[in-house]
Amino acid sequence: MKKLLFGLAIAGLILAQGTVDTATVGKIRSEALEHSDIMHIEHMLTDRYGPRVTGTPNHEAAVDWLIRTFNSWGLKNAHKEGWDFGHPGWLNERASAFLVAPVHENLKFEVLAWTPSTRGTITASVVQLGDLPHGAGIPPPDNANAGGGRGGRGGLGRGPQYKGPTREQLTAWLEVNKAKIKGKMVMFNKAAVIPVSFDPIATRGNDEQLKAQYDPNSPGRGRGGFFGRGAPRTPDPGELGNNDIRDVVDAWLIANGAVARFNDAARANGIIVAQQHNAYDPSKTIPTIILRNDDYGRIERLLADGDDVKVELNIVNHLYPEGKTSYNVVAEIPGADKADEVVMLGGHLDSWHAATGATDNGIGSSIMIEAIRVLQALKLRPHRTVRVALWSGEEEGLLGSLAYVKAHFGSAEEPKPEWYKLDCYFNVDTGTGALRGAGIFGPPQAAAALRPVLHMFEDLGMYGATANNSRNVGGTDSTSFANAGLPGIGMQQDPIEYNTVTHHTNLDTYERIIPDDVKKAAAIIASAVWDVANQPEMIPRFTRDQMPPKPADRGN
């Protein structure tokens, strides 16, 4: 009987809607909207424990607080699971920089993660060398959609892109310039010129476009959720890659006595994106800061006047060797009669260090934590187990979720027993904006199975689900599941200020959260998780024949 109903349900939306437990969804909605704890959770993750860089005591303290919190709510199996990060944790304790000649000013900057401290307070003259040599220009991809979006780790998609230099070109350039850097603070490229923008910063999605995107009957609908970037460009013979250039230049800076390096933040309005030196080894480079574009440009203009520009700099960073093992944290509501089948929800708890990681991804974590709190507070007992997971190492390459998926599930090609028992995984990781749709890895029937419960939130601007077949790793942790052939779900959100202001920046703080949006998000996620955990069958997934091939590892 149940089987028959389910078969009919995916055949027709109207009957499918009838299968949603509307009374319980109503209770979930009122608990999430009227008794929300989400801004307290977000306060703890950001103000109390942020920034939560992978491998740091801050991150681990947040993990430990979550385990205590999950236990206090009566969730089961709350624990942390270690994985091998392989690098020490890094945290900046203090940093100050002042322009001391030819005028006095305090500089606005952030420290590049995994770079070393200065030896106390140092004062030195600044030298600007210009661009490193490069190869030919790379034509922009057809779908270039600038804006420093999710793919923008490192490069911000600004200006033309070039191929790398050969080793001969690079060493010749360095040889010419090496006498200029002894005892100096070094700037390379010219300051980026960022024109005044006449576009509004904060935006919501367009309702008509979103409705069409998630309408299963609309022929030209787009794809929801996140997708990995395309295949990396194959380098020319002899062309140095970014890591090669980094290593050669770092060794040159050390060997020739440079005392600090300044990078240009290259963003307007004092926004500074601060990520990592990706050798993860401070002994291999020199103290490095990212100056706001305005200060970088000012120093450049003063140097062009012929002035001796001096800066006083003091940076104190700490390394935590124990951070080589990092932790994901999980907790469960055990299922009643199908406890071995698991519906997961999660997001990455780790952040960058320039602010408190409020929109990336304190709030995605908070939405998932609040969603399971709501289910537990209502004493709901789903048929299947509901498991929340908060990852670390996302910012360094989805490392925590990839390690978890590998350890628990394996892959479509080499499945472990748990691979067959994971129903699906919900992920939120695009800031504070309202949830507008879900993109699930799987056949069209997978999206159809999510639609009835999501359509109950159309009044909140949630328009449904689409299916995709991308197994590329990239963007966020749902792709770690899709990469293994599992139904990973990425939630599409209103952009608000994510790519324009907060993503990986010094402005990613609690103040940027829209409480109304995130309370509603928790209501939607909790309801969807509840619905999926009680559907007669697990979410339909690709059969062995339909499964797209696993993309080749891109190696980072």
Ligand SMILES: [Zn+2]
């Ligand atoms: Zn994120």
